[in-house]
Amino acid sequence: MAEKAATRQAYGKTLAEVGELHPEIVVLDADLSKSTMTVDFLKKFPDRFFNMGIAESDMVDTAAGLATCGKIPFASTFAIFGSRAWEQIRNTVCRANLNVNLCFTHAGISVGEDGASAQANEDMAIMRVLPNMRVICPCDSFETAGAVRYMAEHPDGPYYLRLGRAKVVDVLTEDYRFELGKGTALCDGGDVTIIACGSLVQQSMAAAEELAAEGIQARVITMPAIKPIDEDLILAAAAETKGIVTAEEHQVIGGLGSAVAEVLARKHPAPMKFIGMQDTFGESGTPDELFDKYGLSAPHIAEAATDLLG
Amino acid sequence: MTKTRDKQKLADQALRLRRHVVEMVYQAGSGHPGGALGMAEVFVSLYPAGELKIRPEEPKWDDRDRFVLSKGHICPGYYAALAIAGYFSEDLLPTFRKLGSPLQGHPCMLKGTGIDVSSGSLGQGLSVANGMAIAAKLDGKSYRVYVMLGDGEVQEGQVWEAAMSSTHYKLDNVCAILDSNGLQIDGKVSEIMGVAPLAGKWEAFGWNVIEIDGNDFDQIFDAFDRARATKGKPTIIIARTIKGKGVSFMENACEWHGKAPNEEQYRQAMSDLGVHATV
Ligand SMILES: Cc1ncc(C[n+]2csc(CCOP(=O)(O)OP(=O)(O)O)c2C)c(N)n1
Ligand SMILES: [Mg+2]
Numbered sequence: 001m002a003e004k005a006a007t008r009q010a011y012g013k014t015l016a017e018v019g020e021l022h023p024e025i026v027v028l029d030a031d032l033s034k035s036t037m038t039v040d041f042l043k044k045f046p047d048r049f050f051n052m053g054i055a056e057s058d059m060v061d062t063a064a065g066l067a068t069c070g071k072i073p074f075a076s077t078f079a080i081f082g083s084r085a086w087e088q089i090r091n092t093v094c095r096a097n098l099n100v101n102l103c104f105t106h107a108g109i110s111v112g113e114d115g116a117s118a119q120a121n122e123d124m125a126i127m128r129v130l131p132n133m134r135v136i137c138p139c140d141s142f143e144t145a146g147a148v149r150y151m152a153e154h155p156d157g158p159y160y161l162r163l164g165r166a167k168v169v170d171v172l173t174e175d176y177r178f179e180l181g182k183g184t185a186l187c188d189g190g191d192v193t194i195i196a197c198g199s200l201v202q203q204s205m206a207a208a209e210e211l212a213a214e215g216i217q218a219r220v221i222t223m224p225a226i227k228p229i230d231e232d233l234i235l236a237a238a239a240e241t242k243g244i245v246t247a248e249e250h251q252v253i254g255g256l257g258s259a260v261a262e263v264l265a266r267k268h269p270a271p272m273k274f275i276g277m278q279d280t281f282g283e284s285g286t287p288d289e290l291f292d293k294y295g296l297s298a299p300h301i302a303e304a305a306t307d308l309l310g
Numbered sequence: 311m312t313k314t315r316d317k318q319k320l321a322d323q324a325l326r327l328r329r330h331v332v333e334m335v336y337q338a339g340s341g342h343p344g345g346a347l348g349m350a351e352v353f354v355s356l357y358p359a360g361e362l363k364i365r366p367e368e369p370k371w372d373d374r375d376r377f378v379l380s381k382g383h384i385c386p387g388y389y390a391a392l393a394i395a396g397y398f399s400e401d402l403l404p405t406f407r408k409l410g411s412p413l414q415g416h417p418c419m420l421k422g423t424g425i426d427v428s429s430g431s432l433g434q435g436l437s438v439a440n441g442m443a444i445a446a447k448l449d450g451k452s453y454r455v456y457v458m459l460g461d462g463e464v465q466e467g468q469v470w471e472a473a474m475s476s477t478h479y480k481l482d483n484v485c486a487i488l489d490s491n492g493l494q495i496d497g498k499v500s501e502i503m504g505v506a507p508l509a510g511k512w513e514a515f516g517w518n519v520i521e522i523d524g525n526d527f528d529q530i531f532d533a534f535d536r537a538r539a540t541k542g543k544p545t546i547i548i549a550r551t552i553k554g555k556g557v558s559f560m561e562n563a564c565e566w567h568g569k570a571p572n573e574e575q576y577r578q579a580m581s582d583l584g585v586h587a588t589v
Contacts, residue, residue, distance in 0.1 A: 057433075065427070065438035
């Protein structure tokens with residue numbers, strides 16, 4: 001059985017590691033450091049950690065100011081609360097292409113019991129639309145650690161790193177190397193492709209097993225970077241399999257599914273199904289219950305793949 | 311830059327800056343003359359008169375003082391100040407707001423020379439200035455960060471988030487200048503959404519507050535000196551100014567917030583500023 005950890009945990013751990021290598025790294029949080037896990041950095045580098053209080057807009061723009069002076073800021077809060085600073089992110093961070101690393105946790109419906117007010121299912125859409133912004137939604141500890149190291153080593157503009165609250169199984173391995181704009185095929189089927197990000201990668205792997213039992217060979221791709229997205233991997237999947245299911249813990253409008261559809265519509269139209277929040281808000285419940293109720297769990301993904309094959 | 315305190319020279323530069331503002335907005339057919347005219351003395355003090363420790367020939371000098379124009383709409387005055395200080399030629403000013411110009415409708419650090427950060431959306435500049443000031447402290451550098459705010463702008467909640475941060479982190483290298491001209495777009499600040507008592511609010515947030523006549527050079531320089539001497543907390547200079555100052559029909563007139571003069575008004579404005587304009 002693979003390790004289980006939340007991506008936010010891998011984030012905190014890796015941030016504390018890269019902090020050692022890059023003295024320019026500074027970390028900001030908005031009174032959620034024990035949940036976003038920036039506390040790991042705080043413990044090691046208290047002088048380079050700034051708690052901005054419950055003031056997300058101020059936090060984002062302070063990070064922008066730090067970036068103009070050569071610092072490498074990582075700013076964290078919950079995805080839903082950081083989203084209120086969208087216009088600050090657009091106008092002050094992205095318009096000037098400032099190297100601000102926005103690492104927001106507790107994204108998606110798997111936030112669970114806190115309910116709809118805390119479940120950011122729109123963040124990838126509003127970040128992806130911003131010029132200069134890169135959007136990354138890692139599926140496990142290895143993708144997360146890889147992405148954080150990559151961001152620390154490439155301080156060349158804004159990043160949005162989308163992290164989860166709930167524990168997920170590691171699907172990648174120790175030797176995984178993150179590369180921006182590159183997805184990974186986790187299993188190589190020739191019938192149908194499932195492209196997923198975040199926690200739904202694990203669900204997609206389970207769906208592939210269910211499909212295999214029915215004699216359907218599914219290719220599962222983890223796509224950590226929604227922007228820039230791995231066009232080659234998508235186009236190869238469209239050419240080599242009969243259709244594509246996208247799976248994300250996010251509205252089907254504007255996220256991973258839309259990004260894949262845009263590539264296909266331009267270069268290789270192919271049948272698609274979209275697993276995600278269907279233009280609706282969530283509610284309180286356990287992550288598993290919510291995945292079931294809102295159509296995000298493995299059986300729903302498997303069913304979408306079967307439907308696609310007709 | 312070396313500091314200029316020559317009264318005649320300062321007055322000449324303020325006049326020159328005001329003429330540029332009117333010319334730029336007239337040539338562009340749009341823009342914000344009112345606030346820019348009101349801040350002429352402060353802009354001159356900061357840039358050509360040398361309050362800011364800068365090297366116009368080396369705009370990205372690491373140890374330079376930073377300036378954040380949080381009220382980005384008054385950039386005609388900012389651009390004119392940068393040009394007079396020598397960042398770029400004054401001949402560039404008439405390209406303001408034109409396609410391909412580095413002098414964008416609101417400041418853009420990727421296009422314009424000498425601009426430390428982009429702005430245009432109100433309420434954000436003090437947060438940015440705090441980030442710059444924290445960076446200075448982390449690096450043990452002595453540069454200071456100046457940020458210009460509007461009295462309507464402080465209606466934005468984020469300004470007060472940032473005001474807390476500045477004092478919490480004891481950013482005595484931050485000097486805010488609040489353009490207290492009493493006007494915003496829809497009318498008088500006191501009638502749209504009162505912000506009084508301004509000094510009391512900032513004092514309550516832990517700031518060193520200095521109130522001055524923002525169109526008086528002596529008071530401006532004195533305030534900057536006192537701000538620099540204040541340790542342990544940030545300083546805000548509440549500068550009472552006359553929006554539109556220098557152009558008779560624009561003074562204290564709300565409608566000249568963001569509008570270009572027509573030909574006749576342009577002639578009148580320039581003649582108020584001692585130039586016989588030929589159009
Ligand atoms: C966030 C935001 N809201 C609205 C505007 C539009 N706007 C531009 S200037 C202005 C009035 C600003 O008033 P004040 O700060 O007093 O500056 P002054 O007009 O005196 O120069 C407004 C509402 C803006 N630029 N940014
Ligand atoms: Mg005003």
